[in-house]
Amino acid sequence: MHSTLLTLPLLLASSLVSAHGGVIGYTIGGKRYTTGHVGSGNDRLKFSPANSLQRAWTGLGPVRSSSSPNIACNTPGTPAHTTIEAAAGAPLTAHWNPWPHDGGPLSVWMVECPGDCATFTSPHTASWFKIHDDGLAGTQKLIKAANSLTVTIPASLKSGNYLIRHEVINLARPPAEFYPECAQIKVTGSGTKSPGPESRSTFANAYKMNLPQFTGSYNDWRAKGGYKLPGPAPWKG
Known part of the structure; x- marks a missing residue:
């Protein structure tokens, strides 16, 4: 990630204790895509909407309920402006704002978009698979x-349009605080496989709050x- 983000003072990190934990960029196919920026005060973390592959988030708080529609792609999680090609078998890197908590799981999930990801408005009811x-x-x-x-x-x-969802769960002050982020990608390549039902779940079913x-x-x-993080085991293909 950018060196300016790596050198932010520890004071900023401590100020983010109650802040949104956001993915502020992705590196796909060797190219960096910016989706957020770090500043100060009320602008200490802001979503960058222009030509973004990431679904929008607002506010500075986590998602606190697995039954909330926002558990899939954060608040409000509206479709992004852009879908970026990502080759199957290739690396994809997500970059976060300086994260202040050292206690909690991190996972990455995917789900097929039923057509164009820009028209996929109910990902919270979809059956996701973990990678x-x-x-x-x-x-x-x-x-x-x-x-x-x-x-x-x-x-x-299998090639096609997908949401890829990165999630940090903060357990430093339970109950769990969920920080999900979704980006729209078009998987390319010659793959033909899709995960079966044993590798999938909705978040409401996998993440019971009790x-x-x-x-x-x-x-x-x-x-x-x-x-062990609830939900299916990662699917490796």
């Missing part, structure tokens, strides 16, 4: 990697071990 899961130490890895995460789009995935993975704190889970 990456970092478990309890996810945000620690994120911070150590300069607030970025690189995943590989499964090489055998599960101990969401009611327990990061410190409690770190002490006892065995944390």
